[in-house]
Amino acid sequence: xxxxxxxxxxxxxFDRARRVxxxxxxxxxxxxxxxxxxxxxxxxxxxxxxxxxxxxxxxxFLASWGPAITGHADPLVIGDVRDALARGxxxxxxxEREVLFAEAVTEAFPSIEKLRMTSxxxxxxxxxxxxxxxxxxxxxxxxxxxxxxxxxxxLLAQAGSGATTLGVxxxxxxxxxxxxxTRLVPYNDLAAAEAALEGAAAIIIEPIAGNMGVVPPAxxxxxxxxxxxxxxxxxxxxxxxITGFRVARGGAQELYGVRADxxxxxxVIGGGLPVGAFGGRxxxxxxxxxxxxxxxxxxxxxxPLATTxxxxxxxxxxxxxxxxxxxxxxxxxxKVITGSGAPVTINRVGSxxxxxxxxxxxxxxxxxxxxxxxxxxxxxxxLLARGVYPPPSQFEAWFVSTCHGDDEFARLAEALAGxxxxxxA
Numbered sequence: 001x002x003x004x005x006x007x008x009x010x011x012x013x014f015d016r017a018r019r020v021x022x023x024x025x026x027x028x029x030x031x032x033x034x035x036x037x038x039x040x041x042x043x044x045x046x047x048x049x050x051x052x053x054x055x056x057x058x059x060x061f062l063a064s065w066g067p068a069i070t071g072h073a074d075p076l077v078i079g080d081v082r083d084a085l086a087r088g089x090x091x092x093x094x095x096e097r098e099v100l101f102a103e104a105v106t107e108a109f110p111s112i113e114k115l116r117m118t119s120x121x122x123x124x125x126x127x128x129x130x131x132x133x134x135x136x137x138x139x140x141x142x143x144x145x146x147x148x149x150x151x152x153x154x155l156l157a158q159a160g161s162g163a164t165t166l167g168v169x170x171x172x173x174x175x176x177x178x179x180x181x182t183r184l185v186p187y188n189d190l191a192a193a194e195a196a197l198e199g200a201a202a203i204i205i206e207p208i209a210g211n212m213g214v215v216p217p218a219x220x221x222x223x224x225x226x227x228x229x230x231x232x233x234x235x236x237x238x239x240x241x242i243t244g245f246r247v248a249r250g251g252a253q254e255l256y257g258v259r260a261d262x263x264x265x266x267x268v269i270g271g272g273l274p275v276g277a278f279g280g281r282x283x284x285x286x287x288x289x290x291x292x293x294x295x296x297x298x299x300x301x302x303x304p305l306a307t308t309x310x311x312x313x314x315x316x317x318x319x320x321x322x323x324x325x326x327x328x329x330x331x332x333x334x335k336v337i338t339g340s341g342a343p344v345t346i347n348r349v350g351s352x353x354x355x356x357x358x359x360x361x362x363x364x365x366x367x368x369x370x371x372x373x374x375x376x377x378x379x380x381x382x383l384l385a386r387g388v389y390p391p392p393s394q395f396e397a398w399f400v401s402t403c404h405g406d407d408e409f410a411r412l413a414e415a416l417a418g419x420x421x422x423x424x425a
Contacts, residue, residue: 005056005385010041013053034393035377040384045072048403050389058389059408059415061333063399065391066210066242066352067267069326070316071403077271077312084308090300097307104314105269105277108249111259115279116288117302121241121266122150124276125204127288127296128262129154131278132202132235134287134294142196142203142234144187146365146395148211149204149239149264153178187215187364190224197228202235202262207252210242210397212368213354214347222258229261235284241266241276242397245317247350255349268317271309322402326351329400332409340416342379343372343425352397368395375425382419388412 017024025031025039032039041053048071050060063069070077084097102115118124129141129152141154149155156171157179183200185192187209197203207222209215229236238260244251245268253260262280269275279285287294316322330351337346337355344355345362356362357379358371376394383390388411391398 005052005387006054007040007052007056009053011038013041014038029393029396032392034373034395035380037381037384039392040389047071047073048401048405048408056387058384058387059404059411060389061398061400061412062389062391063401064272065267066246066397066399067270067272067313068399068401069246069268069351070313070322071401072272074271074312074316076316077309080308080312081271081273081305084305087304089305090303092299095302095304095307097304097311098302101269101302101307101310101314102279104311105265105279108245108314109251109253109263109279111253111261111281112263112279113282114285115277116285116296117307118276118278118298119274119300119303119306120150121239121264121276122152123298123301124241124264124266124278125149125155125239126152128237128264128278128280129202129204130296131284131287131294132237132262134292135284136201136233136235138199138201138234139181140183140196140200141181142183142185142193142200144205144209144365145184146187146212146368147204147206147209147239149206154182155179155204157182157184186366187212188218188221189364190218190221190228193225194228197232197234200232200234202237203229204237204239204264206239206242207256207258208243208247208349208352210352211395212365213356213362213395214349214352214397215354215362215364215368216347216349217256218363222252222256226258235261237262237264239264242352243349244268245314246352246399248323249317252349268313269310270306271313273303273306273309275303275306275310323350325402326400329402329404333398333400333404333412336409336413336416340413340420342416342420343375345371351400353399354394354397357394375423378423379416379419379425382422383412383415386415386418388415 153174183196240251244265248254266276356371357375373394
């Protein structure tokens with residue numbers, strides 16, 4: 001059994017945190033209950049590594065849930081943000097950087113003709129759903145079972161497998177009324193989506209599911225959704241908060257050749273700072289205030305620090321060969337996991353991947369939840385004990401950055417072998 005890293009400082013901080021923070025964390029998954037342990041408190045990060053409060057170093061495959069695409073503390077991002085910081089943290093007024101940022105995003109995503117910035121991905125989704133309802137004059141929103149689109153009442157709905165189901169709240173405090181206009185369908189089930197779209201305002205979908213673990217779209221699925229939306233008059237909202245600029249410069253839309261009516265973005269576009277955006281067809285976006293009657297606002301939207309960091313990252317991602325490097329890293333991660341003999345089914349798209357502990361293909365939420373979460377938890381604990389930081393849940397994506405190389409993959413291979421042996425897998 002591996003010698004566990006010294007964790008006295010993390011334990012002390014968690015004890016203090018539980019006295020002043022709900023559950024000791026500011027986002028539930030950080031509590032690490034999904035893998036049966038207390039959280040690791042991170043002190044700093046650089047490149048492909050994070051260090052905890054006790055000084056332990058980990059190869060990081062969480063990547064701040066995706067945005068550390070060029071590695072932590074990218075020198076270009078840090079330098080630009082340092083310069084911006086000296087000019088003030090927030091103005092509550094328009095800036096040139098907002099314009100430059102919007103120009104960069106619309107250049108990368110042809111489906112985005114106009115953009116509206118927010119301060120988080122959840123805000124972007126909330127604005128996109130409200131806009132879709134305003135633009136179509138309809139109320140119903142279709143979403144996939146297991147699809148997570150932020151902590152928004154109307155989308156915190158989940159149902160069992162089967163045909164279209166009206167949304168049932170999955171959290172106390174979410175009213176039945178809030179989810180009554182949410183229609184749930186299985187991911188990758190085109191026939192169910194086509195039926196649900198009749199009379200609906202929109203379907204919101206992750207073009208590559210990332211919050212039930214990575215689940216790619218079946219061949220023809222996204223094209224079929226596009227055609228169904230065109231036929232029914234519903235709007236296609238693609239939630240690219242994870243995939244935008246991650247799987248390709250133009251996101252999953254570039255990768256699969258599909259065009260959204262509205263696109264939601266986040267994570268990567270802020271270079272690690274809190275930011276989000278939604279954008280789409282000019283005629284649809286014109287429904288937003290101040291041009292139209294659909295109200296959406298954010299006091300700190302377009303924050304000068306976030307736009308500066310975002311511009312720096314988008315500049316880096318425009319460099320030749322970046323996405324080839326990310327694809328190579330994702331392939332190497334897959335090879336290390338499969339080569340370990342772990343009893344997994346791997347779903348990967350580019351530099352995002354999930355090893356599902358089970359032997360059946362995972363094409364939807366039902367398949368994801370059928371996996372052995374106890375075994376994943378045991379292996380994740382074993383990896384942390386050996387200096388590798390995986391996602392603290394079976395149902396999340398692993399990410400590589402442009403900084404992951406030979407040393408990092410070798411360390412993962414060694415740690416994974418020990419963790420699997422310890423778990424009895």
